[in-house]
Amino acid sequence: MRAITLHINGTDHHLEIEDNWTLLYVLREVLDLTGTKYGCGTNDCGACKVLVNGEPKNSCVLLARNLEGADILTIEGVSHDGHLHPVQQAFVDAGAIQCGYCTPGMVMTSLALLDQDPDPTEEEILKALEGNLCRCTGYEKIVEAVQLTARRMRENAES
Amino acid sequence: MKYIGQPTPILDAVEKVTGEALYTDDLRFPGMLHGKVLTSPVAHARIRSIDTSKAEALPGVRAVITWKDAPETRFNRIMRWAKDGLPATERVLDNVVRFVGDEVAAVAADTEAIARRAAKLIEVEYEELPAVFDPEEALKEGAPKVYPEGNLLKAQRAECGDVDAALANAEVVVENALSTAMIHHGAIEPHQCIARWGRGDELEIWEPQQGVHRVQIMLGKIFDLPYTKIKLHGERIGGTFGGKDGVLLEPIALLLSKKAGGKVVKIRYDRTESMISTYTRHAIKLYGKMALRRDGTMTGFEIRSFMNSGPYCGGSINVQSAMCGKMFKVYQAESQRFDGKAVYTNTPVGGAMRGFGSPKVFTTLELLVNKAAAAVDMDPVDFRAKNLVEPHGWDPGAKDTLGNARVRDCLLQGAERFRWKERWAKRKEMETDRYAYGYGVATALHGNGVAPFAPDITVAELMVHEDGSVLLRTGLTDHGAGTYTLMKQIVAETLDIPFEEIEMTHSDTHSCPYDMGSGASRNTWSGGAAVETVSRQMAATLLEVAGEALGCPPDQVRRDEEGRYCAPDGTAALSRGDLACYAYEHQKRKLLETVSYCSDHNAGSYGAHFAEVRVDKESGEVKVTDYLAVCDVGTALNPMLLEGQIQGAILMGMGMALFEGLKLDEKGRPVNANLKKYRLPRSTDLPPIDIQFVEAFEEGGPYGGKSIGEASIVPVVPAIVGAVNDALDADLHILPLTPERVREAIKK
Numbered sequence: 001m002r003a004i005t006l007h008i009n010g011t012d013h014h015l016e017i018e019d020n021w022t023l024l025y026v027l028r029e030v031l032d033l034t035g036t037k038y039g040c041g042t043n044d045c046g047a048c049k050v051l052v053n054g055e056p057k058n059s060c061v062l063l064a065r066n067l068e069g070a071d072i073l074t075i076e077g078v079s080h081d082g083h084l085h086p087v088q089q090a091f092v093d094a095g096a097i098q099c100g101y102c103t104p105g106m107v108m109t110s111l112a113l114l115d116q117d118p119d120p121t122e123e124e125i126l127k128a129l130e131g132n133l134c135r136c137t138g139y140e141k142i143v144e145a146v147q148l149t150a151r152r153m154r155e156n157a158e159s
Numbered sequence: 160m161k162y163i164g165q166p167t168p169i170l171d172a173v174e175k176v177t178g179e180a181l182y183t184d185d186l187r188f189p190g191m192l193h194g195k196v197l198t199s200p201v202a203h204a205r206i207r208s209i210d211t212s213k214a215e216a217l218p219g220v221r222a223v224i225t226w227k228d229a230p231e232t233r234f235n236r237i238m239r240w241a242k243d244g245l246p247a248t249e250r251v252l253d254n255v256v257r258f259v260g261d262e263v264a265a266v267a268a269d270t271e272a273i274a275r276r277a278a279k280l281i282e283v284e285y286e287e288l289p290a291v292f293d294p295e296e297a298l299k300e301g302a303p304k305v306y307p308e309g310n311l312l313k314a315q316r317a318e319c320g321d322v323d324a325a326l327a328n329a330e331v332v333v334e335n336a337l338s339t340a341m342i343h344h345g346a347i348e349p350h351q352c353i354a355r356w357g358r359g360d361e362l363e364i365w366e367p368q369q370g371v372h373r374v375q376i377m378l379g380k381i382f383d384l385p386y387t388k389i390k391l392h393g394e395r396i397g398g399t400f401g402g403k404d405g406v407l408l409e410p411i412a413l414l415l416s417k418k419a420g421g422k423v424v425k426i427r428y429d430r431t432e433s434m435i436s437t438y439t440r441h442a443i444k445l446y447g448k449m450a451l452r453r454d455g456t457m458t459g460f461e462i463r464s465f466m467n468s469g470p471y472c473g474g475s476i477n478v479q480s481a482m483c484g485k486m487f488k489v490y491q492a493e494s495q496r497f498d499g500k501a502v503y504t505n506t507p508v509g510g511a512m513r514g515f516g517s518p519k520v521f522t523t524l525e526l527l528v529n530k531a532a533a534a535v536d537m538d539p540v541d542f543r544a545k546n547l548v549e550p551h552g553w554d555p556g557a558k559d560t561l562g563n564a565r566v567r568d569c570l571l572q573g574a575e576r577f578r579w580k581e582r583w584a585k586r587k588e589m590e591t592d593r594y595a596y597g598y599g600v601a602t603a604l605h606g607n608g609v610a611p612f613a614p615d616i617t618v619a620e621l622m623v624h625e626d627g628s629v630l631l632r633t634g635l636t637d638h639g640a641g642t643y644t645l646m647k648q649i650v651a652e653t654l655d656i657p658f659e660e661i662e663m664t665h666s667d668t669h670s671c672p673y674d675m676g677s678g679a680s681r682n683t684w685s686g687g688a689a690v691e692t693v694s695r696q697m698a699a700t701l702l703e704v705a706g707e708a709l710g711c712p713p714d715q716v717r718r719d720e721e722g723r724y725c726a727p728d729g730t731a732a733l734s735r736g737d738l739a740c741y742a743y744e745h746q747k748r749k750l751l752e753t754v755s756y757c758s759d760h761n762a763g764s765y766g767a768h769f770a771e772v773r774v775d776k777e778s779g780e781v782k783v784t785d786y787l788a789v790c791d792v793g794t795a796l797n798p799m800l801l802e803g804q805i806q807g808a809i810l811m812g813m814g815m816a817l818f819e820g821l822k823l824d825e826k827g828r829p830v831n832a833n834l835k836k837y838r839l840p841r842s843t844d845l846p847p848i849d850i851q852f853v854e855a856f857e858e859g860g861p862y863g864g865k866s867i868g869e870a871s872i873v874p875v876v877p878a879i880v881g882a883v884n885d886a887l888d889a890d891l892h893i894l895p896l897t898p899e900r901v902r903e904a905i906k907k
Contacts, residue, residue, distance in 0.1 A: 028184075032187075035177070035178020036178070037347070037348070038184060038349070038427075039347045039348070039430070040834045042430065042834060042835060044833070045347055045430075074178070075177065075178035078177070084177070088176040088177065092168050092172040092173060092176055093168065095166070095169075095799040095800070095802070097172045098803055098807070099346070099396055099397050099638070100174075100180055100639065101182065101347045101348045101397030104178045107176060125842075126842045126843045126845060127842075127843060129842035130841050132842070133839050133841065134807075135345045135807070135811065135839070136398055136640070136803070136807045137807050138805075138808070138811075138840075138848070139810065139841075140845060141806065142842070
């Protein structure tokens with residue numbers, strides 16, 4: 001075991017971890033942050049996507065011990081004071097959610113995309129989401145949710 | 160209508176989008192142990208010995224089980240009800256393993272890491288037996304036998320008219336073949352189960368499960384315990400598509416719990432285990448033959464099918480029977496024959512997956528229809544229009560009416576919207592040195608429930624509280640597609656109650672009344688009809704109570720704008736809560752209605768799909784570049800959820816057509832059982848998708864609506880494969896159409 005401090009959702013967590021523990025394991029099993037999901041364990045499905053210094057990463061293949069000092073954001077840190085983030089609201093409104101198991105990962109990737117480019121083209125959205133698998137929706141309404149978010153954010157900025 | 164027909168997001172969308180929604184993997188129990196299953200590395204073997212001593216000696220290990228701990232009872236993993244008579248061929252753990260991935264032993268330990276380490280310490284000596292991996296090979300004389308009595312699980316033949324005579328007298332005969340691959344359901348949530356063998360043999364299970372009441376029956380049989388001692392909590396499902404239906408991990412987790420003294424045990428399969436050790440969509444080889452007149456009249460056809468069931472029956476007989484039943488519902492040809500054989504082999508187990516056989520039988524039939532149209536020099540849309548069934552026509556297979564089968568409307572409206580004629584005529588002009596373009600069309604269906612082949616039962620109860628809010632109690636299970644949302648829409652519409660005043664139970668053996676399970680496209684059709692029925696009963700009861708309370712006949716009770724119940728002269732106005740209080744106080748009863756609903760008719764949900772593909776002649780890669788799905792939905796009960804189902808089905812069908820297939824090496828070992836090598840459809844595969852509904856009230860469904868989830872995948876594969884064959888003037892028929900296979904076809 002080694003002592004480590006992880007900065008997650010704006011809070012420092014002082015932890016004792018094993019060298020081979022992944023970030024996903026620490027989030028789910030140590031911190032009970034179960035919004036981040038296990039889907040494959042091999043960096044292929046995106047269900048465990050979190051933001052590390054603003055970049056979407058699959059937490060199932062990140063070793064927790066390498067993340068000291070990093071700024072980690074999980075789905076639990078996305079909404080504030082009970083208010084959904086515009087991306088989350090758009091996922092609800094666009095019907096982009098079915099079973100919901102891929103949804104947290106999809107939201108994290110979408111957040112990172114919109115942060116870097118508030119007005120992405122459809123092609124850019126599809127490309128950004130390529131690492132997030134969804135078996136229910138066929139992606140169409142997820143793309144619509146990202147477009148809806150961009151439009152609403154633009155309208156908000158204008159008004 | 161206020162609720163029916165409104166685009167309504169699923170009820171728990173906010174919980175899901177915030178990560179608050181709990182799935183099985185998120186549940187925590189005090190002292191919970193973690194299980195790991197050891198699976199077979201060989202395709203067929205007798206276990207000569209198992210030494211578990213090293214595993215048991217590892218600190219933190221609490222239980223190890225092998226076949227010696229398992230009951231002798233053989234069971235079928237997907238029984239529908241107590242006496243459905245399906246072959247019972249598997250044991251919880253056996254001393255013979257029959258495919259790579261078959262369960263051999265299991266460990267429960269304090270952590271998953273310890274359990275994994277311990278499983279590796281179990282020493283098994285296998286006496287290898289000859290194995291067979293292909294259904295046609297398995298039927299040959301001298302083939303290795305999966306069971307002493309032979310490899311034929313079930314032959315099924317059904318015929319109307321005289322197909323042999325039709326073929327003998329035909330002016331034109333066309334033939335085809337199709338080979339489909341084992342497909343992983345690909346739910347992003349892998350299979351898992353949490354179980355406790357409690358004191359007094361009280362069993363309790365928490366898991367994603369399509370049919371809690373069915374699992375109760377099967378566990379009762381396996382462990383010889385009264386059903387009522389077996390409690391299943393169906394947790395929120397992270398995708399299933401038929402893959403979490405029936406018994407898989409439950410008995411193993413229960414035996415571990417029992418041996419560990421009643422501690423709660425959780426087993427979560429990893430992705431590879433989920434792909435191999437549960438079950439897949441069946442790999443099937445099919446052969447079609449069709450008799451025609453030169454004017455394009457289809458006079459007869461037959462489909463022969465060889466289904467690879469793997470070593471355990473599971474749902475194979477039912478899937479084969481569904482293929483057979485559906486086949487007779489699309490074309491008017493006088494003579495039709497289905498001739499299928501479900502066959503045991505030593506591959507992973509075949510079972511239910513979205514479409515339940517229909518994608519296979521209709522891919523064969525629709526590709527055959529394309530050949531037939533070409534053989535008589537007809538446009539494939541015109542050829543279909545000439546031969547398709549009519550609404551309320553006769554189904555010679557089920558000997559029942561087809562219901563409001565709007566397949567012709569789907570085809571003709573779709574052809575116009577897609578500008579089929581124009582694009583079909585010009586498609587060869589689009590070809591460049593690099594790319595060829597092609598078009599495909601397919602018409603097909605899936606059913607609604609299991610009638611008339613089995614009782615199709617959902618029990619529903621509705622109670623009005625004394626404040627007017629209501630509780631709907633059913634045992635239905637939402638796959639994630641929005642069943643619970645739809646049930647609330649139905650109650651809300653029928654009783655004019657806002658969503659906020661309706662709550663419901665679901666997917667639990669002990670807090671819910673019986674439901675036969677969320678398979679067979681029966682949630683909307685049967686579940687919805689049960690809920691509509693009980694809601695209408697309650698509406699009538701409320702009027703009766705109002706009549707008594709207001710001192711007038713029920714049919715003279717009026718409703719005001721706020722939905723209150725008023726006397727004919729408008730003097731008194733009682734709310735629903737007032738009526739519940741009146742019933743409580745004066746009639747000494749709760750306002751409760753209940754129905755044991757059994758659907759007696761099986762309508763078809765048809766569709767006509769149109770695809771444009773672009774084939775890269777250098778790389779062999781296929782890109783779907785345009786897609787139209789026109790769907791016969793009865794009433795569009797919730798257009799948002801309908802679209803979501805259809806969009807998901809198109810991508811899933813695209814996977815089956817172009818990318819997906821679990822591959823085995825010559826010894827039956829999977830070579831691509833992970834999501835790096837097994838290619839699921841991705842966002843970048845999404846084509847422009849246009850969806851249209853044909854709405855025509857379907858008698859028997861709730862508010863005239865019917866199923867879509869399974870129906871919408873059926874025409875996808877033939878539409879896409881047909882388009883690729885059109886682009887290349889080829890006869891590609893081994894799925895998936897990988898770039899290698901496409902390049903091979905181009906070379907020819």
